[in-house]
Amino acid sequence: MFEPVKNSFSPPAIAILLLDAENLQLNAEMEKFLTTVSTYPLQVKIAFANWSKMGKRDAELHQRGYELIHVPVGKNNADGKMIALGSSVHERYANAKEVIVCSSDKVMTNLCNHLQQNGLMVYQAITKGEVLIVLDSSTGKEVRQFPESTPEIPTIEVILQQIKQLIKAEQQQNKIYWVKLSALSKIFKDKYNFTIREVVSQHLPGKRARDIFINYPGDFAVHQVDTTSELYITLFEVNQSLAINSTEDASLSSAMKSPLLSSINSAADLEEALKDIFKELTIKSSASYIDISLLGGGFNQRYGKPITEQIKFLKLNGNFMKFLQSCKCFNLKQTGKAWQVTLR
Template sequence: MKDDAIIINSISEYVYQSILVTLEQHPQWLSDKFKNYPWQNMAFKAQFTNKLGIKLSEAQNRDALVTKLITLLQSFLAPAFFVSYQFTDLIVNIRKYTHPGLEIEAQHLETLNRHHPFLYSRLNQLDAAFAILLLDAENLSLDSKSEKIMGKICTYPINIKLAFANWRRLGKKDLDLHNRGYELIHVPAGKNSADLKMSSLGSSIWVNYPAAKEVLICSSDADFNHLCTTLQNHGLTVYRISRRGNEIVVFNSETEKTDIYSLIQLPTIPSLENFITQIKEIIKSEQALTKNIWIELTRVSQLFQEKYQLTLTQVLEHHFPGQKNTVVFLELNQDFVVHQLADSSQLYITLFDVNLSQEKPTETNSTPPEPTRVNINSQAGLEAALVRIVQCLTAQSHQEYVCIITVASMFQAEYGVAITKAMRRLELNSKYTQFLQSCNQLKVKKLDKNYLVGLEY
């Protein structure tokens, strides 16, 4: 597998993102040690994916790689993970990397997974714990896509599904539910007959199904409040499920948190590498069209959404949960430089590796070359490097001042080290802003909460 570096890197990246999602949705599945790791830190991500890639490269072939991955996951994930929809999705997508020409049915894979020796032992550890789904079929319609969402919500597998209705009035709906594994419970015609039967049977779940740990009550009616309270008092976690147009609304009685899930299928989120390539293509296209180096970030966002039917926020939230878009692009300083005008909230972005010397200067838009790298082995050398960067940025933006964050971002991209770290190496006992203020060729001013820097003529 050492020759499959691209595949292993892609798998490591995908596994990392899957762990982030699991941490957000089911933190109880991760061991305490792994739960407290800095998962949103870029340096930790690089370290984790690199170590995982090294471990996976030890596999003799691609089938062995999947087994190796499962063995690694079992060291920090709880047994419940390995009988969840999340695990099935993970393996299905990993197989797309290892066996791209092989079509794998998720349901068939679930059956195979349960015969894996390790997974079988994990199932035994669960002590047969499971979740129960109660569906008021006269009030709420659950298709297979909605049901899959239910499976992802629960900690335990949904082993029992009960649907209540007067089936004579619902056409072939009973056949569809029966084929999907529901036990159909018929009630006589009459108002609230299904509600009453569902409440009656549900109120004795802990007696009839002592291994049940979770109950999903699927109905938009408010008549089940008493049932929810009763189940909670007997130690079960209750999820109230309702539908609102193309959205599934889930209320978790234990956390008192409401989550909303869209039933509209979104385009596949691209890998981080593909996303960076897509953004670069958009920026290059706009640069050629406008003859400007700097492109408004809002314009890039608009073009990305038009082309890929995804927003920047959707993609960046997937890869960098909880971080603002601007912060993410500042971290991607090997590829992009972000700039904010002194008198505007508008953000601009350009490619760090853009060859400015190829731009055709005009009378109104003359572009100087990129700053020439200087040796930074003294305070004077550091000041010279910053002055050159400020010269470049102010010339490109036609502004007297630029944001000091933009200067720091370009410095790190150019020299491969953060400006604060460079200052510590030189034993400069001052803050970044204070150092800029001490530079004879630079001037600093504060605008609102931001510090700006320009050239002192």
């Protein structure tokens, strides 16, 4: 005879919501927010109240999928029923892993403790004014709140100093001259818990994140090869802010004191200017190659105009890369879609 096959199926884990409807008004938006707090799907929702005095609240909750438990009129009757039924919820729903207890009454602490002792993760949702606050019942610490609190953004002067400090730190740590806007934005968000975009939205409404650098040319220099490429940012005081070892003093001094061409009237002048800029950009860098966009940005910072404009003024054939390829003092190589340059 064949033995019957045992059913090894176990239902998926779920979360349960218990609501004291006489104590806490949980609207649809708040409920949706609570679904983002629990790890498991919120499958069971039970509300407790004397529905005869709740107007159309019972019909609304019923439409939202709640099981409605009616209690007689009387103080704390809803609390008592919720505690009694809630204490056995892990027995009625063996696959329950989380419970959200929605009530601001302190008496619910006993229910939360009991559920925790039976291996459930328990959150307590309370209200303070118009704000719904979710607490980790085991620690009493706030987990989330609805509406989400927005960080206080400092003045634009403070923000500019914060950004400058981050740029300097990146330059010193990575031995670079220019910092990508995308990298800077991530570092800023990680450190201050709000974005450069949020700063611009508050202080420069209608502008883009990059405009905080463009609007303060006395603090930042920006460079972009074309409209589809990365935006690079540096500081005007970068040469003074980078740490210099004693063994590097002579080479830095030489680069800093190299005479700037007052005017560039030929391809040879342009090549010599770019050679000086390359040396200055790589004083603190261990890499022999740099991105050509950084070299172009250095030219823009030094001479106050894009390298493409200078090439056009000299009536040279081709673009910036073509010009570098024609120079005797430079070698180029392609890395992915980018081109890098070094001195021969």
